[in-house]
Amino acid sequence: MKLSxxxxxxxxxxxxxxxHFATALLERGAKKVYATARRPEQVDLPGVEVLPLDITDPDAVAAAARAAGDVDVLINNAGITTPQPLMTGDLGEIRRELDTHFFGTLSMIRAFAPVLGGNGGGAIVNLLSVLSWRTFPGSGGYAAAKAAQWSLTESARLELAGQGTLVAGVILGATDTDMMAGWDVPKNDPAEVVRTVLDGVEQDLLEILADDAAVATKAGLPGDVRARYPELS
Ligand SMILES: NC(=O)c1ccc[n+]([C@@H]2O[C@H](COP(=O)([O-])OP(=O)(O)OC[C@H]3O[C@@H](n4cnc5c(N)ncnc54)[C@H](OP(=O)(O)O)[C@@H]3O)[C@@H](O)[C@H]2O)c1
Structure with a gap:
């Protein structure tokens, strides 16, 4: 996949x-970048095409697919995090996690798959998380939604292989954005994460482990569950 x-x-x-994705895509020579947002007036990047888009609004998703019929790279980046434990958290917020990460991403892929197919196949990049592969106390809602989004990525890859669409899943840990503002932990530089992801797309990687946390989480998966969850011992 060439991004230029x-x-x-x-x-x-x-x-x-x-x-960062919109900026980096322009820097890599993308012909056009649609920078979409729920509040499009907040997009302040020169050189992009701005579109209003809430991924949980089916009419807005359909309108975006009509307006952007020339797309061949779809970056499903939008996400939220609501710190909801599954046993005691707010069910409405847990549903919102799934509405955004699972149903919102699915809705985008279903709307844009024919566009990508018509434009030669192209690529879909889904921003997943180390929480697609493990959970933390208090993050059950987000983790369940990110795990569902991971499985959706696997199915979409199989279902769209026939039309030549590359479907890449990105696994990453704590990164220095508003989402992690309240967390006093080591964080990735978002520009570096984006560089790693776009390099991976250009190498046709199906799974992009964007940082050390992603590599370590993957390495721990075949082991005993108790070894992955020190909270249990
Ligand atoms: N930062 C991390 O540590 C980290 C780690 C692992 C995975 N991720 C994933 O990386 C992606 C980007 O996260 P980030 O760190 O950049 O988060 P962020 O700084 O909180 O930004 C989230 C973006 O998603 C948008 N958004 C939320 N719900 C939306 C919806 N329904 N429709 C359209 N846009 C929506 C937000 O728009 P508004 O401004 O309108 O709210 C905002 O532009 C997410 O999928 C997240 O789960 C992040």
Whole structure:
């Protein structure tokens, strides 16, 4: 997948990783970048095409697919985090996690798959998380939604292979954006994460481990569950 000359659409491009993706895609020579946002007036990047888009609004998703029929790279970046434990957390917020990460991403892929297919196949990049592969106390809602989004990524890859669409899943840990503002932990530089992801897309990687936390989490998966969860011992 060559990003130079591509036409990309980024969700949640007004801030955080999405803003970095839109900037980096232009720097890599993308012909056009649709920077989409729930509040499009917040997109402050020169040289992008701004579109309003809430990924949980089916009409807005359909309108975006009609307006951006030239897209061949879709970056499903938009996300939220609501610290909800599954046993005691707010069910409405837990549903919102799934509405955003699972149903929102699915809705985007279903709307844009024919667009990508018509434009030669292209690529879909889904921003997953180390929490797709393990959970932390108090993050059950987010982790369940990110795990569902991981499985959706695997299915979409199989279902779209026939039309030549590369579907890449990105696993990453704590990164320095608003999402992690309240957390006093070591964080990745978002520009570096985006560079790693776009390098991976250009190498046709299906799974992009964007940082050491992603590599360590993957390495721990075949081991005993208790070894992965010190909280249990
Ligand atoms: N930062 C991390 O440590 C980390 C780690 C692992 C994975 N991730 C994933 O990386 C992605 C980007 O996260 P980030 O760190 O850049 O978060 P962020 O700084 O909080 O930005 C989130 C972006 O998503 C947008 N968004 C949320 N819900 C949306 C919706 N329904 N429709 C359209 N846009 C929506 C937000 O728009 P508004 O401005 O309108 O709210 C904002 O632009 C997310 O999928 C997140 O789960 C992040």
């Amino acid at each position: 000359g591509s036409t990309a659409l980024v969700t949640g491009a007004n801030r955080g990783l999405g803003r």
